[in-house]
Amino acid sequence: MQSDGRKSPIHGCYKISSKCSCASPILAAIHCFVKATASDDFKLDAFEEACGVGVEVSAEEIEQAVNEVFEENKNLILEKRYRTNVGELLGHVRKRHPWADPKSVKQFVDAKLYDLLGERTAADNEKTSKKKKDKPTEVEVKMVAVVTPEQQSEEELNPFLIFPRPEENFKVHTEVFFSDGSVLRCCNTKELLEKHLYATGGKVLTRFPPEPNGYLHIGHAKAMFIDFGLTKDRAGGCYLRYDDTNPQAEKKEYINHIEEIVHWMGWEPLKITYTSDYFQDLYDLAVELIRRGHAYVDHQTPDEIKEYREKKMNSPWRDRPVAESLKLFDDMRKGLIEEGKATLRMKQDMQSDNYNMYDLIAYRIKFTPHPHAGDKWCIYPSYDYAHCIVDSLENITHSLCTLEFETRRASYYWLLHALGLYQPYVWEYSRLNVTNMVMSKRKLNRLVTDKWVDGWDDPRLMTLAGLRRRGVTSTSINAFVRGVGITRSDNSTINLDRLEYHIREELNKTVPRAMVVLYPLKVVITNLEAGSIIDLDAKKWPEAQSDDASAFYKVPFSNTVYIERSDFRMKDSKDYYGLAPGKSVLLRYAFPIKCTEVILADDKETILEIRAEYDPSKKTKPKGVLHWVAERSPGVDPLRVEVRLFDKLFLSENPAELDDWLADLNPQSKVVISSAYAVHLLKNAVVGDRFQFERLGYFVLDRDSIPEKLVFNRTVTLRDSYSKGGK
Template identity: 45%
Template structure:
């Protein structure tokens, strides 16, 4: 059977047409240009996969360029986190570059525009400039400084660079068209004064280029062939093209695609920073956060995120992607890669009264029955005292309860069939022990008992059990679209984290590794937390085995 060829997205169609025509000498060079003012999130992952994926597909390259033009909000910590995230996703940039690498060149470009009569220094306040631009239906009016001479503008711009003026005292604006229907072309700002220490250039500069000025020129300096942005930059494209045209530099071209919007989360860095600063979450890498580092700590794999980005595709229109698709992708990946292990989160003692006390039997369990060859196996100790889940036993079970109650039988995973004959309560009437007999001829893989049972439960040998903290993470927001609310924080899910301080796990899990996925049988997919220690094991739930939220939505 021939696999159907996947259709091209619109950006791939543009690139293939450029290659056919020999545009840019057949080169493909893209770039990923994050601002280092926060941690990357799942929306950035879409852009990373797109830009680096295009470079790989068309035998081209992709640059990583940090848009570090606003030192007020930027930090070297964010630079390092961004690099870690990109590499973890499986990509490597051709060059690591910074817009600050080009500050001298960008300054000279601004001087060139002044000399051409296409830029001027304006002393107006931010409020005065905003008012002078008019409205979408009314043209703007020139400020008194628009008619300054080239000589005056060159002198004042030089003085701005030398630090003669305070923040906000002067700006450099392009001289384009105050009546243009596109508000971005009504004499936009090119440079502003910021007396702030820059994490790379220190105190060398006190003027910094605006994004709209730095963006296209940086693309041009690097000879980027396809500059891919999100849809909100469509109105900015005419300014991108105007600057390149007037400066007569390499003609990079900008193309726009729809950014990722996903249910039950927010993507705004400003809002994510609020969650961190106001202690709604632990940190940027809190496993409830949509940041790449948060998803990684929660147990999401790079492959699952790349697959998710591939499935949602590249569109020209904004849409809302259901987070359940992301959860499907991680379930699909972990089902094939996660090792199966047993853990008991709400323990109750099970005593096998006819199994020799003190005897230890080594049973065998496959690491992953879904993988070819099972990826090997591990040894599981079995004794007459086990921990089982409390909800696997009922004093008065209903008719279709296929777990334990007096007179009921179940199979213990990888072990034997047991039949319950008694239980013990404490002084408060709480069941503390379940007593069973085992069927010696019912051992898994060697069963000759002829007995059939409908239920299988998991367990841990009590003498061999290791203790662990288990964190059950859920969606951070109740509302499908929290970003649309007047106060997005009002829809935070108060049950987004449940901490189980004392769970019991298989002894093999004491050797668990962070980043490795484990399926806790019947409970979900888990991973060792990156901040765990040998003395205090902590496991994070990545995702449940099934979509439990689908049931919750049906109830509403």
């Protein structure tokens, strides 16, 4: 702005022109006044610079500053949530950019607060009481963000500051909060809260609610870590609740597997329940919902329901009389209506912007016996109807689920409000996806059913049963989940390398070493008498002390040993540490050997045998060190084992995004080596025993093993730095 030289009628000030570029009206007035009255000695340029004349702060710069301020004050913000002093945050940003537009700064700060904290809870709106209260005993915890493995502490176990404690969450509320017809957060009457708190004793109760229609995968490991971990931190309990509302997809096999795998993962349910345990309660509440005018029996086909929803049109039967819906629902219950000819739908809001408020189905007819409830029922509740009600009936304090269920929160609270039931606190977090794998149960079921893999526990799958069979420990899975952290970012695809890091970290400390040769190449030691056996000590552990006999195992050294075929070349090179004609290597725990002759097949290319001499004095100091296996006794081959090498199941990092995702399967995801040679130490291994095969990776004895032939699955390779070249 610029002064036009005319005085304002107020205080004789100069009027301001719209051409001035000052950062604020006050500075603009000062600038124009000084410009109009400046003497020759006044340094106008310096004054304009100090006032921010011409300075423009971009939206990107403001956003970056806001992100920096939030990162610096993250713990305080998470603790105080919406009671955080926003003015102080604005002040920190303005210190970085004094001339930034205050309105834009406020918008970015508000948006960042929402991204970090989500919707305001009822506790956020409570006024802070001035009366001092005794602070509840708190367990010292840390908020988990995405941390690198190097930053992760083994002590860091239960990161749940993001969830309100009972005394923060369960205040008395008599109002119901709506926005565009959707309930945004839990709000309970005094009577409901008192009844709830009496039932729970003020303890935190969660539930882990898997649907028994398949095996659990690594995404469920994150859900368990949150559901069980929260209650462990807060001295509460977590229900294992089977969400068994679809008898056509459920099997007793899946139910048994889920209970077993929950215990294997280290969690102890407070109680094991089934949604089907509440079928009578759910039915009675559905009748009550009809009586209150909030549900109706509908006869539209699935295609018609889809079309009407897309057009936001009411069903032709939406306004049928309550008495008529009650009669028809009773007929559905008695099996008098054919399957697919009627459903019970909730009368929600067909004009909402939320698709999950478009009169969701509460009950459908299925003439299928239930694996847990038997043949008592021929109508079954939907997830959208049953889930929130059973949460309420079980007095769950925190209903935690992944972000794809966020849009269902409105329906969740709508139904509980319509029935006058207690409302738990709902919070959503990002689901866990891992690269080079599909995680949807539908796709996993397709892989199993169409025999692209060898069952739900195929070691190539990210099912927890598959990971266990592959030799992965539950503690390393939990460490991986803990390291990934809990966020509301919907971009949570984690690189498989990160999981492998945690697997190696544990196995490297806990499993013994052994020597196995995958592709044996015969080496005859010409200067060792045939039939001679030298007993040597090999280390099970790198730091083994000589006085600890249990840390060693015996290996025979004879005139016939076997090395990896890849550890021999006909032509040597400076960067090669394996064996070559005229070159020496050290056989680990044994002696240096030098290749003196190569026996070729008739094709003059295939290597049949290596002749070598060993150095019994060990004065030779070669750079290369090779693993090896020798004959157990003269003329007796080493222990023969089968080894299965597993790799990524899919070639692409995100196969689920591909139209033809099955075409992306990795043809080399499973390689079977039927005749590997192993040291005798492995002969007495039992299923589940884990070993590090030196220079090859970590392996576990598979359940397919028989005494005559042991089968080992590769869990994970060694670090890349351990397996370069042929060293």
